[in-house]
Amino acid sequence: MKKKMNTQDAIVEAAFTLIARHGLKGTSLSMIASEVGISKPAIYYYFPSKEELVDYLFHIVFDDHHFSAYFSINEYTKENFEKRLITDGVRYFEEYKHNSPALKVVHEFVLSAAQKPKYEKKLKSIMEQFLEGFEALLSYGVELGVISSKNTKVNAHSLALIIDNLGNFMILGIEMDYKKIWETAVSNVMKGSERF
Amino acid sequence: MKKKMNTQDAIVEAAFTLIARHGLKGTSLSMIASEVGISKPAIYYYFPSKEELVDYLFHIVFDDHHFSAYFSINEYTKENFEKRLITDGVRYFEEYKHNSPALKVVHEFVLSAAQKPKYEKKLKSIMEQFLEGFEALLSYGVELGVISSKNTKVNAHSLALIIDNLGNFMILGIEMDYKKIWETAVSNVMKGSERF
Amino acid sequence: MKKKMNTQDAIVEAAFTLIARHGLKGTSLSMIASEVGISKPAIYYYFPSKEELVDYLFHIVFDDHHFSAYFSINEYTKENFEKRLITDGVRYFEEYKHNSPALKVVHEFVLSAAQKPKYEKKLKSIMEQFLEGFEALLSYGVELGVISSKNTKVNAHSLALIIDNLGNFMILGIEMDYKKIWETAVSNVMKGSERF
Amino acid sequence: MKKKMNTQDAIVEAAFTLIARHGLKGTSLSMIASEVGISKPAIYYYFPSKEELVDYLFHIVFDDHHFSAYFSINEYTKENFEKRLITDGVRYFEEYKHNSPALKVVHEFVLSAAQKPKYEKKLKSIMEQFLEGFEALLSYGVELGVISSKNTKVNAHSLALIIDNLGNFMILGIEMDYKKIWETAVSNVMKGSERF
DNA sequence: GATGAATGAGCCTTCATTCAT
DNA sequence: CATGAATGAAGGCTCATTCAT
Structure with a gap:
């Protein structure tokens, strides 16, 4: 279904899954990174900080x-x-x-x-x-x-x-x-x- | 009204206040200790772990x-x-x-x-x-x-x-x-x- | 000469030595900790942050x-x-x-x-x-x-x-x-x- | 005066400005790249490492x-x-x-x-x-x-x-x-x- | 010539927890 | 009862560097 998903989307999806499971504070960038199968700093290539990643999720969620x-x-x-x-x-x-x-x-x-x-x-x-x-x-x-x-x-x-x-x-x-x-x-x- | 509150109650109350303000994960034992005015290990005298303190709060809250x-x-x-x-x-x-x-x-x-x-x-x-x-x-x-x-x-x-x-x-x-x-x-x- | 120096003094001294050798930015808390022979967080018991440790050194140095x-x-x-x-x-x-x-x-x-x-x-x-x-x-x-x-x-x-x-x-x-x-x-x- | 400065010179100049402001260790390749308006790896086209860039600056400075x-x-x-x-x-x-x-x-x-x-x-x-x-x-x-x-x-x-x-x-x-x-x-x- | 994408190492900091006193 | 002192683990983040394109 999503064989070759781009990294950014993968991060977002992993973040969703993990936050749903462990909460906002309970989800660390390490967890997201390892769920996606990338290194922690790679996330920073797409989002300048955890906060901005979370903001992004916020918008995605509430835009729909x-x-x-x-x-x-x-x-x-x-x-x-x-x-x-x-x-x-x-x-x-x-x-x-x-x-x-x-x-x-x-x-x-x-x-x-x-x-x-x-x-x-x-x-x-x-x-x-x-x-x-x-x-x-x-x-x-x-x-x-x-x-x-x-x-x-x-x-x-x-x-x-x-x-x-x-x-x-x-x-x-x-x-x-x-x-x-x-x-x-x-x-x-x-x-x-x-x-x- | 609560001049000589015993330490345990003070811990519980501080925990309530702080969790209400910062969330479960956002509240650390350090914060509780400093709010109560005791040392961090003192909390361990009353509660064997943060988790058990939280459990205790859970019961207090839901018993009422x-x-x-x-x-x-x-x-x-x-x-x-x-x-x-x-x-x-x-x-x-x-x-x-x-x-x-x-x-x-x-x-x-x-x-x-x-x-x-x-x-x-x-x-x-x-x-x-x-x-x-x-x-x-x-x-x-x-x-x-x-x-x-x-x-x-x-x-x-x-x-x-x-x-x-x-x-x-x-x-x-x-x-x-x-x-x-x-x-x-x-x-x-x-x-x-x-x-x- | 200084067999049983207290930890705080040891931190300060190590900080001096290391900063002299590697500069302010080139000296990390890890370096200081391992020079003293303690763990990194132990430093935080004595100084609330690297910056405040540095400030302390500043005062020591310039008070003399x-x-x-x-x-x-x-x-x-x-x-x-x-x-x-x-x-x-x-x-x-x-x-x-x-x-x-x-x-x-x-x-x-x-x-x-x-x-x-x-x-x-x-x-x-x-x-x-x-x-x-x-x-x-x-x-x-x-x-x-x-x-x-x-x-x-x-x-x-x-x-x-x-x-x-x-x-x-x-x-x-x-x-x-x-x-x-x-x-x-x-x-x-x-x-x-x-x-x- | 310097409309079409070549990239190398731009890197050097940016490095000077930034090092003057933030110090040698306080200046990162990211900062230099973004000041020049190029990508980080681009710097590596001109200088094999940060150290060699710094060496180059050293010579420029002291040759004058x-x-x-x-x-x-x-x-x-x-x-x-x-x-x-x-x-x-x-x-x-x-x-x-x-x-x-x-x-x-x-x-x-x-x-x-x-x-x-x-x-x-x-x-x-x-x-x-x-x-x-x-x-x-x-x-x-x-x-x-x-x-x-x-x-x-x-x-x-x-x-x-x-x-x-x-x-x-x-x-x-x-x-x-x-x-x-x-x-x-x-x-x-x-x-x-x-x-x- | 230059970049997008990624990484390992390391940084400062906080946390829950322990233990001798 | 309570604390001073300390720690391992982990968190968010930045850095110099690499490499395929």
Whole structure:
């Protein structure tokens, strides 16, 4: 699959794998180097410091991790709204099931954010953007008349909280009916949902 | 208040504060020793190794962090159920607002859990116990007739997911109407809640 | 001679010897440690960093290297002035002959001063203090009537320049009649010296 | 002026500038390469090793730094001797004022000489040649009858010591009346100088 | 002529840990 | 109870150097 990968990509991939396994601080350049099969200083040919390598990972991870990558608002219609919201959400947290290193690394960053102001700011904005994404989507649903106009913000935030944490619980391997939980959450924000 | 704290407690407290600030790996025994004002080897008098100190912290933290510490099911009645569920929940995540070291340390453990099987098991069980706590509480609500008998498990998990993540978002300093979100979540699981 | 020297002193001495031989940058903590016969981190028990060790050496060296350590103005009289000035000077640069590490280290600092502003300031003040020392001494000679009142400052500076550089040349092992040169220099500043 | 300088010269010039600023050991090939705007291995095309590059600089520096470059004995006459000696000397150490990299590099070499026998020998001979230059010049003055025949060697060495150290003090930025000092020194060796 | 890629050696520093006292 | 003194292992990083292209 990746016979002749270039060194830089190999470093990045190894870094992902190792950070997912041992954490940001628990992963040393030596470990990365030996995983890639190169010498330690070789890493410095591609990244000026460990910090910049980590920054690079940060960007890679979060450039793919934005609301519109999972929920494309322009494909939502009056007819498919609820269904679409459900399937998009499922698609989102199912990714966690496959346990990709990238997702664990996201968690590393979330945690380290509390200690590194540099990441904190960026991360906060990413999460806020997620919240705003849900808000925009629900507002659109209100426009379409499929969602009650009340409490749009609170509902959006609720959905965000649930879907985000579903991923966290999945990583820990806690068993719950993820799909049903999400369906119920979505249903709760829909106008005159089938619950009644 | 803590004039003559014994050394062991001082170590534990310093460890909490520092781990909250610098993370598990970012906190060294030197830092703890100098924070307490003792010599490094002194720590070894009380804890055979850093790992065992951390284990001790783990137990302290999670012995206080169980469902019934926040939600005392036996104080719930037909009349106060919803209100009580709301106020208990608010009390739970408001603790995060005060940014207590203990809570940040909980997060450290949650994260390191993914890397240390030893913690993973314990942590999983703690979280599952939380889930079960909500299940038991809601079941009791069903018994009391204030909660619909449908989807108890899903509803319980939804509440758990929301309240847990409200804390996470608070730590990051993301602004949302925490109380309203929780109220809505609770209201959604109540039978014939005021929303309708 | 120094069978049971304490570790700190041993480190300092080794540092002197090695810096004299290999220069400031050419001397590593490993070298010092192995010269002393201890492990590298042991040095950190006594000095928080290489830089602070070097600073310490700087102070040791220059605390002994001030004008009054060689020329005690209060012992100069009308009668012994010239003789005393000569012998004190000889005593000064004869020290260089024994090639003590400390003196070579002085030279290292003088050189590194051009690159490290921190040392530059201190060093400049030390040298200026030397210049002022000669000025004060010659002024005293004027008072005593053994030195012409003309050009005191220039004469003082000339003496300083000569005596300082005599040491430099000695270190390089260049052969010259050091004593005679100094005698002549002193004689030149004396009033009605025997030369005429 | 140096639009299309060839690479070798660019390397040499960059090396001079950087060594003047950071010292011999403090200057790495990477620094030189990036200053010149070439790749590190490119330097190896012109110089087989850092050591040989340094050797080359050594020769460049000291090929220009010899007595006759500053004092052209054949232009000295009975009439202009003193004046000429003064102006030539001033010209010599005024070069230090402009802080040319080459001069700082000279100092680097002087210092490293104490550590590298290879340079020590060469440097010693250069300095001795300076001493001999002054001796020859003063001998010529004796021939011309403008300088007393006594103590020629000592006088020559005194002049050398003073003029050399004037440069050193200048580099450190110590303020003194450089010109006057040199004038006095010259005057002291002249026969029946105006001092009397 | 010059470079991209890589390396072994070595540097300063920190860490968890030990042990005699 | 507690410390002073010390250590092996490891971490991030830089350096001079090499070599195929």
